Amino acid sequence: MPEDLNWAIGGEAGDGIDSTGKIFAQALSRAGRHVFTSKDFASRIRGGYTAYKVRTAVDRVESVVDRLDVLIALTERTIDENMNELHEGSVIIYDGERTTMQNVEIPDEMIGLEVPLKRLAEEAGGAIMANVVALGAACEVTGFPIENLDESLEKRFGDKGEAIVENNKKAARAGQEFVQAEYDHDYGYSLETTDNDYVLLNGDEAIGMGAIAAGCRFYSGYPITPATDVMEYMTGRVDQFGGKVVQAEDELAAINMALGAARAGARAMTATSGPGIDLMTETFGLVATTETPLVICDVMRSGPSTGMPTKQEQGDLNMALYGGHGEIPRFVVTPTNISECFWKTVEAFNLAEKYQTPVFLVSDLALAVTEQTFAPETFDMDEVEIERGKVVDEDDIDGWQNEKEQFQPHFPSADGVSPRTFPGTSGGAHMTTGLEHDALGRRTEDTEVREEQVEKRERKVETAREQEDWDYREFGDPDADTLVVSWGSNEGAMREGLEMLADEGLDVRFISVPYIFPRPDLSEEIEAAEQTIVVECNATGQFADVIEHDVLERVDRVNKYDGVRFKADELAEEIKDAVAEETEVSA
């Protein structure tokens, strides 16, 4: 396990928890340390417990763990909420002077640091800087050189003027000096800096960045947690590259606008979450049958219905695979970590255009709201390739016209992929419809033509199945008896879990799958293992069902559906239990 520190700031929504946490996370990242952040938040704007957690180490960190070493508690509830993660020697920084926390009792085995956050902030220029005083105090406790905070403060407050930035720097130092002067503990932490060069971003931002890199010019959406960040990211940025974001009146409009833009030749995308995906489902079939390339991103959250909007779940897999009436050819791509959010988005656009098929890009809340550090070259833009598929222009249009010089947008070619003309292309005018149609795009109920078109659309998927790499990522011991399979954001927790298990003598082979349809064939891998365990954040094991269907064999399941992502140590424990159970059964 890496030498890591788990830090958090918690309080009421509206207390500036997020921005304070982010200042600290950014400071660590710029100081060359790896960072992995997570958020506890409720679906409220003001009031209600909220926390921003930062895990940091010199080595990479891939997940959260069940441990909290330093906590800035702005409310008593923050301490209660995190009690089971706090441990002997955990440090709790709080203001015992001006808050309701005068009488708070810090358990004996922990270190309570009472710091007059508000008073010191006022002395530095304003009570509003209380959180920054706390950050200064945290620097002292963790041994993190306070100069590293400065740049982060400049980034955060630069717009507000030099004086504000200077006051904040002063506030941070006041916190640090107070702890230095008043307390004399050996906290045992020293957050060293390195020369490494990192960027810090979350999954939604990575999806938005991937879309722009892939040439997406048109984004239409309707705000919904946790997909809104994709839209907010693209707003303003895509304009610099000739694109636009449109906030539609609802998800029905959002997907239909994106469809229209895609038909006009733009690379287009919409992103939403559960309830919005439901609304888009009718049009999803239209996208598929008109053979329009479109990327539809679902950032999953807890369902059903409005469920728990700010909580994690991977419950929409069945919907992505089977949603919509009739049979809909589609691709389902599922990034497994934040850098994959970028790369799989790029790939989603290429798949959509090469095969003129809707692509479901299915991410989840844990990826969306988590920030992680990466070397900038992880997102090397020179590596981005754009493939637009069979686009036909004026010069080669006659090859795709019938004897009456009519363009055939649904020509049943051998690979199932049709020619495509962008409107404006002379000689290419054609109609597409949600009704079953012939090669010209005209309505038909002719039995043979119907079969031909159904088969043609399916053939695209077969072609893609053969031509593309539907690979998986593999970690751990390739020869282990225990095989763990997961999709989506569980990859990080499992990767760290592997090391914990190995330390305890349990070797595990771990396969993380970024494609659900088409997907890699895992028969051999499952055959080779004595036990297969499928890990996912849902109650019924939707991915496990799919795998069982593929290999005609029972697999074991580790499911979590309490709304919280897997933590590395917790997941390791669950895997250990599942292995023990299997051993018992077979004994």
Add this chain to the structure above:
Amino acid sequence: MSSDIRFTDFKSDKQPTWCPGCGDFGTMNGMMKALAETGNDPDNTFVVAGIGCSGKIGTYMHSYALHGVHGRALPVGIGVKLANPDLEVMVAGGDGDGYSIGAGHFIHAVRRNVDMTYVVMDNRIYGLTKGQASPTSREDFETSTSPDGPNQPPVNPKALALSAGATFIAQSFSSNSQRHAQLVQEAIEHDGFGFVNVYSPCVTFNDVDTYDYFRDTIQDLEETDHDETDADQAKDKILDGDKEYMGVLYRDDDSVPFDEREGFDQNMSEIPDGAPEGAMDLVREFY
């Protein structure tokens, strides 16, 4: 654009399956005439259609076209136009399509004021599903799903449009072919969202709102001193429950369409082979 384009160039070789006498024949012919008259050709025209007898229009026309799902034609048209402003975009549908299932999109398309044309074939009935009440059906109009009449007042789409900030509202009648074509043409030429409600009688299921009824009641605004740039006069005409009017009810020539305001001026279909120039700056932002 070539001036030798005739309205028949917008005709597909597919024979319409509308009932003989359906108002939609006249509506469509007028649309094709207006497109040709305004200098468009099939390759720069995109017609989006809704679902209903009315929605079949895209099939019988020759242009770039999409026939979508019920009620969602407007957002598709908006997407097409914003992604390629060089195209002439026309959206067509029925009163059920536009004012019932698609009512939300209608209001928002009006207030968004994208430079395109919306033609609604208003027959005050659901034709394709064989004669149920539509949102514009009269309160006492008996249908298979409303044996005693819908028992609720019809929506007034022109009032909805006016209150939502429409910049062009016209009322047309499919059987008055010249006038109808002229009104669609004005809608196309309007800089912004051109909305034309067309009385387009259903001869099979609606025996109340017939050709005769409209012919007898309709008054052409050209024969009055209606000032179409005056919103108050427009409001009076639109809310007048005793009369059916034909003509441009309202136009605001000073408003700037959404696409222009928001700077949608590029054809978005052209993109480079790789990430755009300067894309690495997007990564650097995350330092």
